[in-house]
Amino acid sequence: MSTSPPVFSTFENGVYTITLNRPQRANAFDYGMAKALQAALKNAARDPQIRCVLLTGAGAVFSAGQDLSEVQSTESISYREHMQRTYNPIILQIRHLEKPVLAALKGAVAGAALGIALACDMRIAAQNTLFTVGFLKVGLVPDSAVSLLLPAVIGLGQASELAFMNTPFDAEQALTWGLVNRVVPADDLDALAFQWASELTQGPVGTMGLTKRAFNKAVLPHLEQVLDYEAHLQAIAQHGDEHREGVRAFLEKRKPRFTGA
DSSP states (O other): OOOSOSEEEEEETTEEEEEEOOGGGTTOBOHHHHHHHHHHHHHHHHOTTOOEEEEEESTTOSBOOBOHHHHHHOTTSOHHHHHHHTHHHHHHHHHHOSSOEEEEEOSEEETHHHHHHHHSSEEEEETTOEEEOOGGGGTOOOOTTHHHHHHHHHOHHHHHHHHHHTOOEEHHHHHHHTSOSEEEOGGGHHHHHHHHHHHHHTSOHHHHHHHHHHHHHHHOTTHHHHHHHHHHHHHHHHTSHHHHHHHHHHHTTSOOOOOOO
16 A cells, blocks of 8 residues: 555745645545645645645646546445535635645646646646546536636537537647646646746735635636535436446446436
């Protein structure tokens, strides 16, 4: 059993780097990693020396989203309760954190991890980044505010196609849509992301926090209600045949066979 922490943090020159650290599982979220990320974000909010948060993943990927093997092993869990304990607080922490939060993306960015990335203030992506909505492939609805943030960024029609068809898209397409701010060579991602974060620490961080409040009020006034409604819908989807088939197919590494609701 690995003794490595599921999330680790470093601090340098005002930049607090939070690293998702389950590379052997493509940094997929289990309950422990979600709670560890919450703790790191709480620390970022209360430490005045931290002026910018940089969120990234260990190894070759940012995160593949929810670890479905955990879902399979805990069938009695309420998905609504799971969302309320894991991803919903993370999304709200990022949006309410009155400091800039920068996501450094690479490899896979899928499912709940896409929502977490979209909740960040800005995103820098390696050229090898591949984004996937992912949820419907396993018979679930988009959560982690993906149902709100993705259409807000790229439009409802495009978001619907990506969700319904589970079509992956690359970093250059994400840049064209405005989903990421910058695309850089994979070998340069860490250095350029840290450089950008360091530049942000030199700015008026207090006023940036007030600006986040304004953006939240203007653009995301119903964020908490949307998160709660996503959790409600996820609890419905949880008991459907499509979800059971989707998870089985994923774990068996085959294409799902959906035959009815």
